[in-house]
Amino acid sequence: MNKTAGASCLLEGIGLHKEFPRPEGPLVVLDDTHFQLREKEAVAVVGASGSGKSTFLNILGALDTPTAGELRYRGRPLDTRDQKVVDQWRLDRVGFVFQTHMLLPDFTAYENLLLPVRVRGTVPQEQRERARRFLAAIGLEDRATHLPGQLSGGEQQRIALARAFMNRPEIVLADEPFGNLDREIGGRLGGMLFRLRDEEDVSL
Structure with missing residues (x-):
């Protein structure tokens, strides 16, 4: 059964445009790009290296702002100019997995998992158990x-995967999370990512 059948639109990008200034003229990375992500849906963004995939995902996750266009969450415009609103939205609704693990080197694997929760303040016992x-x-x-330096690359990225789900997000954005790993390990971690996505019922 298709989980997304009849599902409402969760995240939407409308007419997204992104350009970077250069002396010889602006570099256009996104031009009138439209995107929809429904509840519990998994979508892959495919393109050549340098085609703007990371910029696109950063805009969808409100880590970057578009030059023009609009981002909507559950049908309502998300004001990406209001940093406080955006920060809270990301904390509550979005998990990220990057190509590099982004683990804090002086925190253990367990402590790195709890980082998204610590941002909120006190860590409840339920989250420690989670x-x-x-x-x-x-x-x-x-x-x-173990500290990140005591873990292999695959183990580090496993921690990064799990960390993205700690705050029970509705959306997880993954930017080539296995690009630095060999094919076999990347394949295993891909299966792990989709298993977590199914268990947690998130959009990917």
Whole structure:
């Protein structure tokens, strides 16, 4: 059964345009780009290197602002100029997985998992238990107290994957999360990403 059948639009980009100034004239990366992501839907953005995929995902996640166009969440415009509103929206609704793991080097695997929760303030016991369950789910329960430098590249990225789901987001944006890994490890982590996505019922 198709999970997205009849699902409402969760995130929408309308007429997105992005350009960067240059002495010889603006570099246009996105031009009148439209996008829709429905609840519990998985969408892949495909393109050659340098075609603007990362810029596009950064705009969808409100990490960057478009030169023109509009971002809508559940049908309502998201004011990307209001940093406080945008920061809270990202914290509550969006998880990110980047090509590099972005783990803090002085925090253990367990502590890195809890970072999105700590931003809110006190970490509830339920979230501590959730982090432990994630460590078990990704096969790193015995690495909980290890620092990132003590983990392999694949293990680091597993922590980054699980961290994206810690705050129970509605959307997870993944920007070539396995690009720095070999094909075999990347394939296994891809399966792990989709398993987490199915278990957590998020859009990807």
